[in-house]
Amino acid sequence: MEIYETESEIAKRKSWLLSLIVIVLVTIGVLIVLQVVALGVAPYLFNITIEEIMGLITGDYSPQNGRMAMFFVQGIGSGIGLWVAAYVIMHFIDKADLHWEVQFSRFNLVGAGLVLLVCLAGMLFNTLLIYFNSQLVLPEFMSGIESWMRDMETQTMELTKFLTDFQTIPELLTGLVVIGLLAGIGEEMFFRGLIQPKMHLYTGNAHAGVWVTAFIFSAIHLQFYGFLPRLFLGGMFGYLYYYSGSLTYPIIAHIANNSITVLMVYAANQGMIDFDLESTDTVSYPAALIGLLVLLAGIFYFKKINKPNGELEQGI
Numbered sequence: 001m002e003i004y005e006t007e008s009e010i011a012k013r014k015s016w017l018l019s020l021i022v023i024v025l026v027t028i029g030v031l032i033v034l035q036v037v038a039l040g041v042a043p044y045l046f047n048i049t050i051e052e053i054m055g056l057i058t059g060d061y062s063p064q065n066g067r068m069a070m071f072f073v074q075g076i077g078s079g080i081g082l083w084v085a086a087y088v089i090m091h092f093i094d095k096a097d098l099h100w101e102v103q104f105s106r107f108n109l110v111g112a113g114l115v116l117l118v119c120l121a122g123m124l125f126n127t128l129l130i131y132f133n134s135q136l137v138l139p140e141f142m143s144g145i146e147s148w149m150r151d152m153e154t155q156t157m158e159l160t161k162f163l164t165d166f167q168t169i170p171e172l173l174t175g176l177v178v179i180g181l182l183a184g185i186g187e188e189m190f191f192r193g194l195i196q197p198k199m200h201l202y203t204g205n206a207h208a209g210v211w212v213t214a215f216i217f218s219a220i221h222l223q224f225y226g227f228l229p230r231l232f233l234g235g236m237f238g239y240l241y242y243y244s245g246s247l248t249y250p251i252i253a254h255i256a257n258n259s260i261t262v263l264m265v266y267a268a269n270q271g272m273i274d275f276d277l278e279s280t281d282t283v284s285y286p287a288a289l290i291g292l293l294v295l296l297a298g299i300f301y302f303k304k305i306n307k308p309n310g311e312l313e314q315g316i
Contacts (some may be wrong), residue, residue, distance in 0.1 A: 003102060003103060010022065075182050086189045111249060124287050127287070163175070180255050188250045195217075237254055243303040
């Protein structure tokens with residue numbers, strides 16, 4: 001039920017390899033351009049040097065305005081970057097029409113409520129996948145690769161902890177905008193809006209399209225010990241789009257998932273709740289099971305209330 005109507009030859013099935021190569025090249029180009037722009041503007045906005053910004057990436061978190069500068073660079077270079085890349089490919093290369101008037105007409109408050117319920121249940125179940133993924137141990141002959149993966153994970157977690165160590169309300173609001181809103185919209189427009197209908201077409205199977213897209217979505221984050229939970233989220237967002245034919249639902253789910261996590265981190269920082277972003281030592285199996293059951297029931301009912309009724313099918 002994804003909508004991606006186009007008559008462009010490059011978007012056709014027989015041109016799938018060329019289409020994917022174009023997507024990769026355009027996306028990399030857009031991200032580089034916007035990243036350079038963000039790095040060029042950030043020093044004037046936050047009284048910080050480019051050298052200090054680059055130092056933040058490698059672990060030097062001493063600059064006074066470093067957190068806000070990093071949020072700015074990430075928001076422009078990643079969240080908005082994926083949104084712009086998707087727009088350029090859709091409108092100028094594939095000349096695709098997502099028929100937003102149809103997508104918005106499929107949105108309703110009951111569906112939105114179900115999406116939020118599914119999102120919360122998914123977060124409960126995902127604690128189990130986070131735990132399993134954290135226990136990953138590679139064979140002895142791959143110990144060098146495993147060591148590199150763990151070093152990468154440690155660096156990423158340190159940067160994440162720095163970015164989410166909100167000290168003020170403006171920092172919290174900035175985090176919600178960048179991590180919640182911009183990432184939610186940008187990643188869903190790119191992965192579910194652009195990539196998923198293409199994978200559906202190229203594989204000839206809707207479920208394969210959902211999971212191939214989810215795999216790409218998870219792999220591109222380069223967090224090996226968070227691969228399974230992110231793969232699961234990608235699949236969940238994918239089915240919300242496929243069963244409804246409206247990108248509004250996965251966008252809402254993605255924003256809610258990220259924003260709830262940001263709020264929980266802030267509440268933990270303020271001593272309001274006991275929550276550790278790094279903790280993967282324990283998992284509540286009953287809570288994960290309840291989450292899975294509620295998730296499956298929610299998805300089932302969501303699919304039921306969004307049954308096709310002569311709607312526009314995907315056109316590529």
